[in-house]
Amino acid sequence: MIISFKCSSVDSTERPSLGNPKREAYATILHSAHVYVCGAIAAAQSIRQSGSTRDLVILVDDNISGYHRSGLEAAGWQIRTIQRIRNPKAEKDAYNEWNYSKFRLWQLTDYDKIIFIDADLLILRNIDFLFSMPEISATGNNGTLFNSGVMVIEPCNCTFELLMEHINEIESYNGGDQGYLNEVFTWWHRIPKHMNFLKHFWVGDEDDVRRKKTELFGAEPPILYVLHYLGMKPWLCYRDYDCNFNSDIFVEFATDIAHRRWWMVHDAMPKV
Template structure:
């Protein structure tokens, strides 16, 4: 046994830096079942893929990760002139789970601790040249096969080995798996050939190096609040901010304010908005004058959503991938406000995202949250307005205070921040933030309900001065009379709507 382990024919490398570590683990620890793949290797398919590599005599080193002894022997038979390196990777801690790598909540303010992701053992930088790195991936869970720690670990190890190459020679990665490798590490355009369960990639190692600089998991992806200002140049002509509107005009005002906030942050990147046929010419004209470049799309229904549900058409976001005249897109919701320049996000080497529903408004540390929202110059990069949107509230205060289930979203400081951006817009854009009669009635109804409940915040006592209450944009101008019939179902929004006004002209309003 010792003779086999130290055989010069197959170079055994332990990534812990110790041969003895590997020997002890092999003798006493056994195999970790999380890493075991019971997939039969289709050697005919492997042979066809290897033929795509060209002259096999040019390949000096072949790294083999997660193969058993008989499979390693077969690799030597297929490529007899190469040096075969059997790569041993220390296993991830047995307590590590996908949820520990991708938790639902992150302590962004670092009140208790600096968030740190669990560490995955990394391979050592090899002194041997590897032209081909072959990996056999497990696929234990047929339902959540992509959320597998061992599968992720093996792919990161392979990427790290490829990225550590010092020479200018081409490096290929070969995966044996029924399911496709991680697409944000190994992209479709880098796929050379696939034969059955054999996938051959020729990655851009410089891009891989950039991607591997990111932490593994979402547990430490949030940006530190007190970090230094980030500088990024990139290629402005090939990068854009994007959002999407479909099925309703209600977010038009929000999108106009979002555009204003991006420009106020100092960004000059293109602003692209995807709209479907339900967005009128009038509303499109306002979006265009706010700086958005209009792209008309056909919306895509979410097959799992109920009819008329809020997410019925949210699959329309897949249309973002059709913006092929840009290399990178930062997608923002129309109810976001950009407080600091976030152009540096274009420098992210792979698809990245942040959670949608992390509320900071109703905390034990409420005083600090309030100071963050109101800080000048801003400390936060972005505010996401949940609950009732600022443009659908009284401008006098955040009307989320008047609805018990929305009070966790309420913040007068954040509310005022949005209206400050609104007031900085060209005045003719303000018309797109007018209130419909039904919304005015809804706000008054909520205020009266808060008064009945005697909510301790006392916002319902404020004498509202919002001038939009005096301006009628539909057929029912006596909105207070609507409260007499509130909750009845024999009337709809449509009977209160006038046809949309004509589009605003180019001459009437200069761009932002």
């Protein structure tokens, strides 16, 4: 089932490119477990290092403790508590059981525009200009599909209701929110891959491609705008090397250069 839907009757391409910064925010979400708290804290630090002064909003559920919430608040996140949304097609206790909670982003109607970011990425260069882009703007994933790790969205209760209305019907190609959202937002707008560059060496990558990717991961000043950490996360590894090297399953995500960059952002955080 494929649905193409716009909340507003106004063509988004005709909207003014300059919005109200007070009604624009970066947002992320944590639910079910605290394992991504460190990632969200570093992501907030990277946004501030990029020079952005937009609001930082994080959606959390009751599984995120007061201790972890205090750390998130210290990093600059404004906390909104939500009720999780279960993926009805997921197995109990599976990794994707609650990832439809991301739909709650569309309920942030006190903002006109949201740049959603996954909690396992870093902003290396200012991306505030994406607030001038329409919903949904994202990088390509495979062919005609987009990656939901970085998305420009326009909060709207009727969009949220649409997402919920078809939750039992739509088949997600990857079993998660990314596949579901691709079925709904078929008219998405492509932004360059440097806006959500995946830390990943594909099986078919030749030596020259791998070398160029490694240079991008470590370039100073940064060339990439956003670096997305796939595989085992830096805060779950040792400081001095990328533990993705320790597993044949995850070695395609391994690079000490990108790993060190995450820790540089971590170490630049103010000491509380």
